[in-house]
Amino acid sequence: MPYALCVVKVEVMALLEIENIHTYYGHIHALKGVSFDVNRGEIVTLIGANGAGKSTMLKTTSGLLRPRQGSIRLEGEDLTRYRPHEVVAKGVVQVPEGRRIFGRLTVKENLEMGAFTINDQRLVESNLERVFNLFPRLRERQKQVGGTLSGGEQQMLATGRALMANPSVLLMDEPSMGLAPVLVDIIFDTIRQLHADGTTILLVEQNARMALQVASRGYVLQTGAILLSDNAENLRRNEMVRKAYLGES
Amino acid sequence: MKQAIKIGLIGGVVEILLSLIGMVEAFSQRDIIAHVISMGHTLLIIVALFMGYLAAKRTPGKGSLWVLANSFLSGLIVGGLVSLLVIVGSLIDLRKVFVNAMPVLYELLTFKQGTQIGVFLLLGAGALSGVLAGLFFLSPKLLRRVLLISLGSVVGAGVLQDLLRPTFSLWGPLAIINEWLFTANGLTIQGAIGLFVLIAALLLFWSRKGSVIQTGFRQLPPAPQRILKMSGILILVFILLILPQVLGLFLSEVFTIVGLYVLLGLGLNIVVGYAGLLDLGYVAFFAIGSYTTAVLTSPELGFFSLSFWEALPFVIVMGVFSGVLLGTPVLKMRGDYLAIATLGFGEIIRILVLSDFLRPWLGGAQGIGKIPKASIAGFEFAGPQQIYYLILAGCLLVIFISLRLRDSRLGRAWMAMREDEDVAQAMGINLVATKLLAFATGAGFSALSGAIFATKLSSVYPHSFNVMISINIVCVIIVGGMGSIPGVIVGAAALVGLPELLREFAEYRLFVYGAALVAMMLLRPEGLWPEAVHRREFHEEEEKEAESKSSLELKSG
Numbered sequence: 001m002p003y004a005l006c007v008v009k010v011e012v013m014a015l016l017e018i019e020n021i022h023t024y025y026g027h028i029h030a031l032k033g034v035s036f037d038v039n040r041g042e043i044v045t046l047i048g049a050n051g052a053g054k055s056t057m058l059k060t061t062s063g064l065l066r067p068r069q070g071s072i073r074l075e076g077e078d079l080t081r082y083r084p085h086e087v088v089a090k091g092v093v094q095v096p097e098g099r100r101i102f103g104r105l106t107v108k109e110n111l112e113m114g115a116f117t118i119n120d121q122r123l124v125e126s127n128l129e130r131v132f133n134l135f136p137r138l139r140e141r142q143k144q145v146g147g148t149l150s151g152g153e154q155q156m157l158a159t160g161r162a163l164m165a166n167p168s169v170l171l172m173d174e175p176s177m178g179l180a181p182v183l184v185d186i187i188f189d190t191i192r193q194l195h196a197d198g199t200t201i202l203l204v205e206q207n208a209r210m211a212l213q214v215a216s217r218g219y220v221l222q223t224g225a226i227l228l229s230d231n232a233e234n235l236r237r238n239e240m241v242r243k244a245y246l247g248e249s
Numbered sequence: 250m251k252q253a254i255k256i257g258l259i260g261g262v263v264e265i266l267l268s269l270i271g272m273v274e275a276f277s278q279r280d281i282i283a284h285v286i287s288m289g290h291t292l293l294i295i296v297a298l299f300m301g302y303l304a305a306k307r308t309p310g311k312g313s314l315w316v317l318a319n320s321f322l323s324g325l326i327v328g329g330l331v332s333l334l335v336i337v338g339s340l341i342d343l344r345k346v347f348v349n350a351m352p353v354l355y356e357l358l359t360f361k362q363g364t365q366i367g368v369f370l371l372l373g374a375g376a377l378s379g380v381l382a383g384l385f386f387l388s389p390k391l392l393r394r395v396l397l398i399s400l401g402s403v404v405g406a407g408v409l410q411d412l413l414r415p416t417f418s419l420w421g422p423l424a425i426i427n428e429w430l431f432t433a434n435g436l437t438i439q440g441a442i443g444l445f446v447l448i449a450a451l452l453l454f455w456s457r458k459g460s461v462i463q464t465g466f467r468q469l470p471p472a473p474q475r476i477l478k479m480s481g482i483l484i485l486v487f488i489l490l491i492l493p494q495v496l497g498l499f500l501s502e503v504f505t506i507v508g509l510y511v512l513l514g515l516g517l518n519i520v521v522g523y524a525g526l527l528d529l530g531y532v533a534f535f536a537i538g539s540y541t542t543a544v545l546t547s548p549e550l551g552f553f554s555l556s557f558w559e560a561l562p563f564v565i566v567m568g569v570f571s572g573v574l575l576g577t578p579v580l581k582m583r584g585d586y587l588a589i590a591t592l593g594f595g596e597i598i599r600i601l602v603l604s605d606f607l608r609p610w611l612g613g614a615q616g617i618g619k620i621p622k623a624s625i626a627g628f629e630f631a632g633p634q635q636i637y638y639l640i641l642a643g644c645l646l647v648i649f650i651s652l653r654l655r656d657s658r659l660g661r662a663w664m665a666m667r668e669d670e671d672v673a674q675a676m677g678i679n680l681v682a683t684k685l686l687a688f689a690t691g692a693g694f695s696a697l698s699g700a701i702f703a704t705k706l707s708s709v710y711p712h713s714f715n716v717m718i719s720i721n722i723v724c725v726i727i728v729g730g731m732g733s734i735p736g737v738i739v740g741a742a743a744l745v746g747l748p749e750l751l752r753e754f755a756e757y758r759l760f761v762y763g764a765a766l767v768a769m770m771l772l773r774p775e776g777l778w779p780e781a782v783h784r785r786e787f788h789e790e791e792e793k794e795a796e797s798k799s800s801l802e803l804k805s806g
Binding site: 062064083084085088089093094096100101102103104105112113114116117145161162165 | 658661662664665668669671672674675676677678679680782783785
């Protein structure tokens with residue numbers, strides 16, 4: 001009976017596994033052994049105050065910063081040895097903080113630039129169609145210059161641009177930053193929609209209230225280390241989180 | 250009103266300056282229209298007109314009377330300040346400070362009528378110019394265009410008469426036009442009027458029928474459309490081919506110099522215009538190209554004594570290699586820092602070729618001579634009329650490569666990098682490779698240009714490769730329009746060609762050059778022939794209506 005010898009690993013591997021990451025800025029120890037994971041189809045949020053290391057964690061994941069220790073695995077493959085552009089090709093794509101769209105290019109050109117790693121023209125077309133369906137506003141304005149869009153539309157464009165690369169994990173860095181409350185609602189609606197579409201998202205947000213509403217799980221980061229981790233529901237109820245990050249008393 | 254006074258004062262000061270530095274006087278040697286108006290007076294009138302126009306434009310309310318009053322006032326002030334100069338000059342001898350404040354100048358300024366009548370004439374002329382400019386501002390757009398271009402053509406023909414006259418006289422049938430149009434100094438009156446009417450008529454015809462012709466052309470079936478386009482290109486090629494025979498020696502020489510700058514500009518355009526890396530040491534690659542050619546071909550050194558064509562591949566490879574060499578240490582630098590670092594690189598190369606240490610190989614301050622001319626099947630590219638073809642071929646090749654690169658995957662990567670380096674990286678663009686490829690391509694073009702330069706002069710000297718060349722090339726692409734290929738050609742023609750043609754006024758060359766650059770940046774910062782992306786930035790409102798075409802079809806590659 002040869003089959004009896006096979007040992008089946010029952011534990012499901014997470015899509016993105018971050019293990020014991022230490023990142024330095026020069027001498028400053030910015031991340032002190034951060035570990036967490038993101039499962040397929042999940043929204044995971046990192047919340048924390050200014051300087052807690054949220055953006056540093058995202059930059060380390062996307063390869064812009066190199067950790068001194070630890071591993072970041074996508075479907076088991078270590079990403080820390082890749083350079084940023086290779087990480088994108090592997091499927092980890094970042095929506096940069098502050099949107100950073102190409103202000104002088106048109107909406108369509110911006111989106112096409114997002115599909116830089118994809119060589120199949122038909123795939124680019126279908127991705128474009130998908131983004132336009134997700135953000136009908138962008139279809140209307142596809143010939144408009146990026147810099148003339150409103151803040152909310154620019155965030156949609158930045159998100160759409162990242163989606164053009166067929167990400168298996170989307171890293172979102174402060175999508176609500178600098179937007180009016182109405183627009184923040186719209187942005188979080190689209191995040192929910194992305195989630196419904198099956199996109200895996202790692203969301204870094206200062207607006208913890210909104211982030212915990214869309215996320216399934218959350219990690220609280222403080223001075224470079226994970227302080228708390230739980231599902232979003234529990235975090236929302238947690239006394240400490242409510243006081244420190246949700247502004248309740 | 251305040252604005253008008255301010256503008257008038259500025260205009261007056263400009264005119265006084267132009268007079269005192271001797272520009273008006275020097276320009277008066279040449280007549281635009283014989284015995285009617287000289288270049289010096291034209292210069293003064295243009296300043297007065299421009300100030301009047303500016304005053305009219307800045308008038309707050311748009312009532313025509315107010316506009317006219319303002320332009321009249323500014324013109325009057327311009328005239329007034331110049332008369333002030335005349336009066337002061339007649340009382341005190343200004344020559345101790347301003348050597349050019351000679352009686353001849355005052356005669357010119359007062360139209361040879363003596364101080365008292367002259368002052369009134371000046372005031373009148375200023376005011377008249379102002380009012381004319383005001384009327385010009387108020388007239389309909391079409392009329393303004395026609396007037397501006399027609400008058401511009403007449404002045405242009407007058408300024409470039411030395412260029413047009415000998416060219417026309419080379420050809421029998423044109424010689425008659427020559428007789429009719431030009432005197433020994435300046436246009437004839439009938440010639441000027443004729444030219445004005447001709448250009449105006451052409452413009453009016455085009456404004457009436459132009460759109461009809463254009464839509465007619467678009468409605469043609471594709472086959473004849475292509476034939477028409479092809480024949481247009483063929484005519485252009487034919488003109489380019491016979492140009493040196495028609496133009497004669499001096500103009501061919503000017504064309505070769507412009508051509509070399511076009512080559513250099515197209516190379517730097519890749520680095521600065523496409524990839525957004527400000528390189529101020531670009532002359533280094535030009536020098537490397539020239540010196541590699543010299544070392545490989547010159548029998549004076551006797552190392553290799555290859556022919557030009559045998560040496561050329563090595564020269565290009567050397568250029569590309571040095572591009573990568575410069576690129577590697579400055580990969581992490583951006584903007585101003587990059588500019589300074591590259592500036593240093595340019596100087597290092599110049600000092601190296603000048604050094605005594607490398608003298609046995611590179612000739613030191615004496616340079617390297619006896620570089621052979623290039624030749625194909627017995628046709629030797631000896632003088633400017635032949636070298637022209639070599640440069641033309643080089644330009645066409647480089648234009649072709651530039652166009653293909655722009656629309657390629659690499660071109661898109663350059664564009665993304667130019668717009669935002671960090672985001673480009675986040676889009677999956679390999680910054681290291683993309684940057685190095687930009688430096689290498691630009692350096693390769695520059696080395697090609699250097700090779701042609703070396704065989705053109707038959708010798709190379711260190712002092713040909715100073716930092717001004719780098720600055721000039723940067724100016725060419727900024728004035729032409731960053732990232733735009735036709736812009737490079739227009740920019741080189743304007744910044745390199747025109748000064749060559751106006752050699753007699755060489756003293757004022759740098760002055761005019763500087764003033765032109767400042768004026769350009771104020772009036773047309775996007776360049777003379779801007780690329781689509783840059784035009785958008787500066788003229789967003791106009792572009793919104795015009796359908797912006799998405800020229801960026803994603804290429805798989």
